[in-house]
Amino acid sequence: MYNFNYHRPTSIAEAAALFVKASEARYLAGGQSLIASLKMRLSQPSDLIDLSGIAELRAIKADSANLTIGALATHNAVASSKDVQRAIPALAQLAAGIGDRQIRNAGTLGGALANNDPAACYPAAALALGAVIHTDKRAIAAADFFIGLYETALAPGELITSVSFPIPKTANYQKFQQPASRFALVGVFIAQTAQGVRCAVTGAGPGVFRSSVIEQALTQRFDAAALDKVNVAAADLNSDIHATADYRAHLVKVLAQRAVAAA
């Protein structure tokens, strides 16, 4: 690690002000991604602004249409929240399957979205459910939020405060673990929403994306068998030491079928 200044503000305004003052600041949430990259000296912020003192960022609340989760809610808080389990059980199940116990107790929703790891789970849920990401400046639709590999629509210093997930008719998330990290080698989130059937895929490509072939087939008939003849193209998918693009394409279809069956 390189040296940095450390701050622990207690309000959103204070956090934003600290960010502006510093030459190269970073927000620190659960630290599960950021601290690892600092330890490997992959980044060198001048200031770390620890968000853990801002209590209002942790709230979870549901009404009849939306489930709203504070950016600082940990994966474990989401997994064990009665509100989440009632409103969108698929989201609670997704959070319960992230990393391991330690990571779930520290890692946060806001951190996961801001980080936009191509193999992270939450981006699939946000995209499939048509979530709205609220920041200290504006509201961003999930469809506009995830831009590319580790890249989002957030401007420098823009702070995610909460995320609203419209409550779907049915939803399910299926994840096939990368054997070592247990991130998603492939993860598929299927939802029947007010806007129609949505299928978001993570882990398989350079960033989270929607699979139109799967959505089309499921729009005609929401049934696992409807995907039997669907061909998921491998062309734009990742190949690495864990999986070829072909294997990933195959898994997208298998997981989509399982998600439909379980939804």
Add this chain to the structure above:
Amino acid sequence: MTKFAVGQAVSRLEDEPLLKGQGRYTDDVKLPNATYAYILRSPHAHARIRSLDVAAAKKAPGVLTVLTGKDVAADKLGDMPCFIPIDNIDGSKRADTPHPILAKDTVRYVGDPVALIVAETLNQARDAAELIEVDYEERPAAVHTLNSAKPGAPQAWDHVKNNICFDWQSGDKAAVEAAFKNAAHVTKVTLWNNRCVVNSLETRGAIADYDAKTDRSTLYTGSQGASLIHPQIADAVLKIGKDKLRVITPNVGGGFGMKIFLYCEQCLIVWASRKVKRPVRWIAERSEAFLSDTQGRDNHSVAELALDKDARFLALRVTTHANLGAYLSNFGPYIPTVGTRMLAGVYKTPAIYINVKGVLTNTVPMDAYRGAGRPEAIYLLERTVDTAARELGLSPDEIRRRNFIQPADIPYKTALGDLYDSGDFPGNMQRSMTKADWTSFAARRAESEKRGMLRGIGMAYYIEICGNGPGEGAIIKVDPKGTVTVFLGMQDNGQGHVTSNTQILSEKLGIDASAIRIVQGDTDFTPEGMTGGSRFSATGGTTLLMAADKVVEKGKEIAAESLEVAARDLEYKDGKFTVAGTDKAIDIFQVAAAAQSKKDLPQGEEAGLNAKVSYALPSATYPNGCHIVEVEIDPATGKVEVLRYTVCDDFGSVINPMLLAGQVHGGIAQGLGQALFEHTVYDEQSGQLLSGSLMDYALPRADQLPNIDFNFHNSPCTTNPLGIKGSGEAGAIGAPPAVMNAIADALYHAAGIKHIDMPATPQRVWQALSGSKAGKAA
């Protein structure tokens, strides 16, 4: 506390302090005024160092010294030793790989140490390292075990043609060729034994202290025997002489063979501390461990088994290419050669011929990893036997039954010269099959198939050779104040040596366990020894018993003087020397007090009730057993789940069944890891380790391990007094072939697939099932 007996499942005496954080590992050694070392490592697999500029680093804040290969040369330091001579088939000697502790003009693997920076803080040392400018001229890298041995492949060393460090043979080539001519059937198997990164929980470390008054250094370092590295550092590399160095090994958090050997860092840290005249600390990060701990396995083998019309083995012929890494580690060439003795297995194969080519590559040096050559041999043999059974339409148990060395054949000398002293191989297999419900497997398979899953069952019968090696030392000192201190050369690295030795000695001397103190890992006090090759209990235990016998013998002489009787009239029991048939007695601690004064000492004996023994077993031991595994495969994803695990082992006599089960469980976990998960991937062009962290290198985890049904059917070893055979490596040897035989059973039954290589990752299994040609598993 109480007196313990051998055979009791005493819970580990080590656990309470370790669990309370009272252990003392290398990193816990805090010395005042300590400095921190950082090692700059090569980012290239193979490159010439055109220039190396450390001027800016030397001037950086907090920096005390920066050392490079130039300093190594200037100080005329010696190279890192390799102890294993090998004769090639043509009579010439194996090639040598001079290995300085810092690269001089060439780097040969990603991670090869290039410079050592010592600073007041670790961060300062790292900052300074970023100021070092190295101008590398990259050279093509030899990476792949098999391809590197082909003519025209990149050379890891200019003087080693086709990277073949040695071309070694063993067995009877002519007899094998004759047998193949008469064979009714020949089974041929080609396979990889995958490379493994050892990953001990505690990474390696070295902390050196220097005392200017005596010009003496003390090195604290995790090892599997301080006495093995002591002369290497002091005499071979630094050339300061053994009396100028004391090596202390505190608690060790796992070694698995990997911590036996000398590493550059241990020498570097002592050397640097003598230069800055202050303590110097270095603890490896996990990413450094991936790039610098010796790795294991990485063999490519072709086996041919000749059988007669009744499926009896006539001959076995094996050709292996073994990756040695960039430099020969202490025992590097030993592993792929000597381990092949176990290719005889538990079968009456009359003729065996083996050819092993040791291949140098631009990868991390290779050496022993739990099993050290025997897992490679047994995996190859047991996969071949299963394949032969399949080709001939026999069941796995039937082909083994036809070829087993029967109890009546023992003692049995194998075609490779091992003399098996004891064992009941058919009995072990039967017991394992019964416990595993082998005969009712078909019903379980049918049930899995109903759920769309593929089920397979597989067995492997392993035998291994243990107890070999140099002499082990044990010193016993009886303190008149009421304690018995044992100094051992062997080194615990998690096995529970304190517990098992206390048990042996408590029973032998009939004294309370709380009166016994076990000391290991301090070259100022502990004798020679090394933990490795599953030899601790058989060799170390015997040595301890012999030392205890000597204590009793000497005690009798002294007690005889005190009690004014003849020594032969004394009996020793429960800590007392008693005059036979009377109640006249003196206890062992009173005898120890008497032994302090000249008056009662027999002529020529040293004062004190002490004994020292150094002992090597006259012959090896042969633990063996039968592993049975049941797997279920999800054909849609290729994911393998191990549903059942049954093992029946023959370990000879048992000191502590609980410690034994711990060894078996740990070994199986590692074997299962190798079979299913552990995938070491080097980029073939660049020689970069792609699976260089735990985010990409999958170790087995608790939720992936089945319940292990561990049984034993022991035939005591006849060649050592304790009857012990050794158990430390057994699990890691038996598990890979048993798992892979089970997977092959499932895949053959479902799709006619005869073989896939380890690790059986989901992608590999799926590719085999789908017959996908698109991209072989990386």
